[in-house]
Amino acid sequence: MNIEQLRADTPAVAQLIHFNNAGAALMPAPVIETMTRHIQLEASLGGYEAAGQCAAELENVYGAIGRLINAQPDEIAVIENATRAWDMAFYSLPLQPGDVVLTSSTEYAGNYIPYLQMQQQRGIKVRVIANDEHGQVSLPALKTLLEEERVALISLPVIATNGGPVQPIEQIGALARAAGVLFLLDACQAVGQMPIDVHKIGCHMLAATSRKYLRGPRGMGFLYVERSLCQNLEPVFLDLHAASLQTSNTYMIRADARRFENWECNVAAKLGLGCAVEYALAQGIEPMWLRIQHLAGYLRQCLADLAGVTLRDTGSLTSGIVTFTHQRNSATQIQQWLAAQDKRINVTTSTFRSTLLDMQHRGLREVSRASLHAYNTETEIDTMIAALDGLPSV
Incomplete structure (x- = not known):
């Protein structure tokens, strides 16, 4: 990869070290320019007129996302954030009393809460799949649950927000398909x-979201729904974009995944998402993944050599999210120490509130989280390690 170009496209790396890419990555210059250009166009033409002028470019966003995940454009909905995208899918499912939803111990609290709501409202059952010895979903345990329970849905994160394993999603998908269960x-x-x-x-x-590893703007995400499933799911709410009024008594829901969208959206952010996807595709997802894994491995090695530091990542396959605790200092103190003006290193604190099941299981209340991207460097990691080595005793 051309790391120098990646960094040249990321102006902020000249002033800070950004290891919070799992929160919001630094946007590359082409994304910033795309969004700025459209805002200026809105200011000069008007919002509707500017959107009309960019109609073809807006349409291309769906094709770009499709290429990113190997889907068709009509299987993509662009929605104001990933939480709402996930909600639109989950709440459209015709879950019945007694249906079982399977999830992982690494599930995000924002997704687990809707499970509990549907448990109260519809009488579904929520089951957490046991982990294997590596801390990821146990495939034999999943297979047993699929054989013994009335499972309607498997729903889980690929990678937890507090680190942890990359789940064996292809094997999970194969088991779900064989059992006729939605995934x-x-x-x-x-x-x-x-x-x-x-x-x-x-x-x-x-x-998925725009703002994390895709390096797009905040307030934008997308939803993929398989074409053969889409027309069998009715969104929980509709508007004149998701459906059309046929007569005073009838309406028709559109056939494609955009039935999960709504009329109003942030056009500049939507264009920014499309640009971010194109930028990522141009760099190559596979080379970026290899570099991210390399950098994360280097950081873990360095942290393992620091006195008082305990690595907290699990899984046979780990990601660019590196988590750890310190014997003397809290995660909040570490975050503040690294963010001080003379250091300007961005990490964050992941607490039990976001991944309650996993953190309780491991006896943790918080971890320090450093999440690396391809534009980061070994020198930046060395700088962070030196800063951690100088942590004051408290």
Whole structure:
């Protein structure tokens, strides 16, 4: 990869070290320019007129996302964030009393809460798949649950927000397909970081965000729904974009995945998402994934040599999200120490509130999270390690 060009396209790396890519990565210059140009166009022409002038470019966003995950443009909905995209898929499912939803211990709290709501409202059952010895979903345990329970849905994140394993999603998908069970993936930390092919995975639905490893703007995400499933799912709410009024008594829901969208959207952000996808594809997802894994491995090695530091990542396959705890200092203190003006190193704190099941299981309340991208460097990692080595005792 051309690391120098990646960094040249990322102006902020001259002023700071950004290891919070699992929160919001630094946008590359082409994305910033695309969004700025459209905002200026809106200012000079008007919002509707500017969108009309960019109609072809907006349409291309669907094709770009399709190429990114090996889907068709009509299987893609562009939605204001990944949470709402996931919600639109999940709440459209015709779950019945007694239906079982299977998830992982690494599930995000924002997804687990809807499971509990449907448990209260519709009488579904929520089951957490046991982990194997590596801390990822146990495939034998999953197979047993599929044989013994009335499973309607498997739903889990590819990579947890607090680190942990890259789940064996292709094997999970194969088991789901064989059992005739729907498979919904939260790919927020995966899309843009690692290759994602919905056909190889076998998932029926997938939600992802713009702002993390794709390096797009905040407030934008997308949803994939397999074509053969899409027309069997009715969104929980509709508008004149998702459906059309036929008579005073009838309406028709559109046939493609855009039935999950709504009329109003941030056009500049949508164009920014499309540009971010094109930028990622031009760099190559596979080379970026290899570099991210290399950098994360180097960071883990360096952290393992630091006194008082305990690595907290699990899984036989790990990602660019590196988590650790410190014997003397809290994750919040580490975050503040690294962010100080003379250091300007961005990491974050991941707490039990976002991944309650996993953190409780491991006896953790918080971890420090450093998430690396391809534009980061070994020198930046060395700088962070030196800063951690100088942590004051508290």
